[in-house]
Amino acid sequence: MTQLASPAAPGQTHALKRSVGFWGLTFVSLGSIIGSGWLLGALTAAGIAGGGGSLVSWVLAAIMLMVLALIHADLGAAYPVAGGTSRYPHYAFGGFAGFTAGWTTYLQAVAIAPLEVEASLSYVNSIGSVSKTFPLVNSDGTLTLQGIVIGLLAMVLFCFINLGGAKWLSDSNTGIVLWKLFVPVLTIVTLLLIDFHPGNFTANGGFAPFGFHGIFAALPAGVVFALQGFEQATQMAGESVNPQKHVARAIILAMVIGAIVYIGLEIAFVGALNPGQLLKNGWAHPIGAGDYGPYYTLAIQSGVAWLAVILIIDAIISPGGTGLIYVGTTARISYALGLPDALTKVSRRGVPVWSIIVATIFGMLFLAPAPSWQQLVSVITGATAIMYAFAPIALGALLKNDPERQRPYRVPAPKVMLPLGFCFANLIIYWGGFAATWKLVLGLLIGQIIFVIASAARAKNVDASHARWQFAAWFWPWQIGLVVLGWVGNYGDGALKLLPDDWDAVIVAVFALVIYFVATSLGQSRERAEASVSEDLSDEEMAGLRSPAGFA
Template identity: 35%
Template sequence: MENLKRDIGLFALTMTGLGSIIGSGWLFGAWKAAKVAGPAAIYSWIIGCLIIICIALSYAELGGMFPESGGMVRYPQYSHGSFVGFIAGWANWIAIVSVIPIEAEASVQYMSSWPWAWAQGMYDGRHLTMSGLVLASLLVFVYFFLNYWTVALFAKSNTIVTVIKFVVPLLTVVGIYIAGFKTNNFTQAPGGFMPDGWSGVLTAIATSGIVFAFNGFQTPINLAGEAKNPGRNVPFAVVLSLLLAGVLYFFLQFVFIGSVPSNLLANGWAGLQLKSPFADLAMILGVGWLAVALFADAVISPSGTGIVYTASTARMIYGMEKNGYFPKIFGTVHPLYKVPRPAMWLNLAVSFLFMYVFRGWGELVEVISVATVVSYMAGPVTAMSLRKLVPHYRRPLKTKGLVVIAPIAFIVSSLILYWSRWPLTGQVLFVMLIGLPIYFYYEAKRGKETFSRNFKAGLWLVCYLLYMMLISYLGSDRFGGHNVISYGWDMVVVAVSALVFYMWAIRSAYFTEQLKEAESLNQEMKHE
């Protein structure tokens, strides 16, 4: 068993998931989705939530089977060996660790709308200025030290923060609805209800922060090694936090669409310019108390998420070291405080790198969204592969209908990847592949036979990533492609191709060494 303290209960674990989900996404997501899809953005949130639920159900089953820290980067290795495990873990780590600086940047960007000159000088309309970067850096240090001494302090502080930041969005829904909601915006604004058609609705899911906003469901899974009764609490925490956030996001988008003053829509939804979306609306509608609450929450919500991700990303590095792809020091847990401190220092350094390369929330959210989708791919495959390989394993949550849900999750994840638009898809998929030299360095130490088997089991994933780059390039111009494959048919091609790759992936699974080692953990859980 892992040398980590199990002291996070169901409520704290659910609050942890909810705290991860409700970050900067709600502050900016409704505005960005409306710019892309108009009033039909409400469909984007519904579809996006259903897609994430399909994916989350696969991971929830895995979290109950193998309650260990950094689980999201370890599960694929159980069913497909080290090659798939590394690519999935690398994609997941890139997607998650970059959330830490984004949340700090989001707080500072919202704070730049405060009525004081020193605050307004922190953001120039596109990037954080030097003073903004300094403040964002200080926030990242706060996230770091709240997790540095004990996971219990992290859990307690996060529960308080989450309760606060869940209340403010609820007040936003009520306050803005009462002050200025009108149904005319849904049908009479320029472009009508769906100004860019279904392509706008689908692109909004991929690029306006919707996938990014829901990504926090991973956090209870990554903290499974420190959860009380993890077989029961982890799956419940995942599903509960996702459903609560999904309902909240829908109503936030709904009231945002209905409350934008008509004069701001003269150039259509795509031309809607708001620096601090909900706070700006509150001030325009004369709801001063809500504007004050929103400006305060612009610090609390993103910072709460930043605190959570600082904890969970350290556990991901811990998990990747256990997989054998980071130096041993990153798997070291402090003997007194029971946190993987060296992993935390590594993530702190990477967070600063991301912050100073991407100096605005909007610059990084699309990249994170695509990387997140790539990291999701292995989950449904792993869950179904383990149903085949180890049907006798204890499954505290055995997802009903997984034989249908898993392939659907893989197909819709592929569609989100395609909807992200070329060239963004190609750029991010390339980033996913550049981590391979690290894999080859460590794998070379394990022998030719081991490498050959793992490479064969993971060949489907490399071919899939390269294929998706090609399809994105050749696809419809509505998704940034070169229109070799016309709109409509492009999505049919992606869906059918994804099903073929899914079946290839299931056939590639084998009883790995890691799965043999996990047998004892699973058997031990049976007797808890």
């Protein structure tokens, strides 16, 4: 069984409409990158890695994610389908691997919209009058009752906008993203000009007071989370008017802009800290314990009240815009998974209505019991890294088994970049810690159980052999290996810290390389890969993909 229900199921009255242009795709990815991460990521990184170390963390994360972005750009241009991150492994390894990748993608994506809402409310709560008279966040970072109610209303608004259609989503997102880009740049320039202390980068223990361990630990604690989201253009590639030309360019441009902005923000944040307060409190609380509005606090301390006002407004718009996008793209993922059949049906506007509604409901469930922003980020980052890890192995297998595919963009030096990208994704998972890794693996197991049950229920109508279990034989050795490495490793609660510090990254990378070469050698045959692609793309689109001109 290639999937439980094809998005292009025969007899379907309506289909996804190709109505999103280049800038629409770019802003979907850029809007996903610039969200709550810019409001809270710099503070978290500095607290874990120190002043100079946090800057190294952002540069390292930008390099790692750029490699993965280039790989996604190759796949997105060659296979322009909705929910691309789940479909690429499907083409390479069959239905079981595809569903597992899609389930991973869904788990991380469905939690991001409510997380962004929680971040927005946490930031607004940093205003003294709000926290005293109408608190939105408890002292432990969880939402109060009124915070939950406001969060639920925000999720309903996201749902309503997404039901308007992909073009409505991209058009409404354009203005939001322009604002989201303007405010961080304004913050960087203002703090650099008004209140900048270069000595902060070597304060309290030197440039990197916590060594490589701190630099690496900061990545899954908010840095990678902030920079993720470039893949959203691939999730909506099935609605792009010219996916061959636009998807790759949109991904790369969004990633470059996002990386520059975030590195600039970390420089401005560390430089704007009060040296006396930093010396007193250390990197654990560089602006004060329990403060969830770092740039707002710095603006007030620097006497820039007008910037503080803009930051509070942006604390609503930036996370809200990202949450809006993720409700829509989460729906595309469940559309691609096709579980159940109703999720593949689209309205006259060309949107998967029930997929959007289900994504909204699941997102609402995350609001009430959700822990703090910082606690959720590491788990979501781990799930994202697993999702990203599927891309290089899928492309590696497809380059062998689908060689004649028209590829408008080709990742440079694929023999180096693909295994390197897979290693990067595995390192991010490992640095996230043992506690996060075993929980993620348990979540994947639950998804696979759902797949098996659904496959058994539909066995009379679907050839179960199409699940192609044998092509995913590498998956559980990979996941079990990650859990074991996390257990004997040096990061997170429950880790035994048996591996040599710093050299543990080399051990994880070697393990990842072994899995990469085993997995890419087990891909489907050329005939099966082409058959899988043809399920999602019409004959006209297939012809376009084989021609140099692509879609008109």
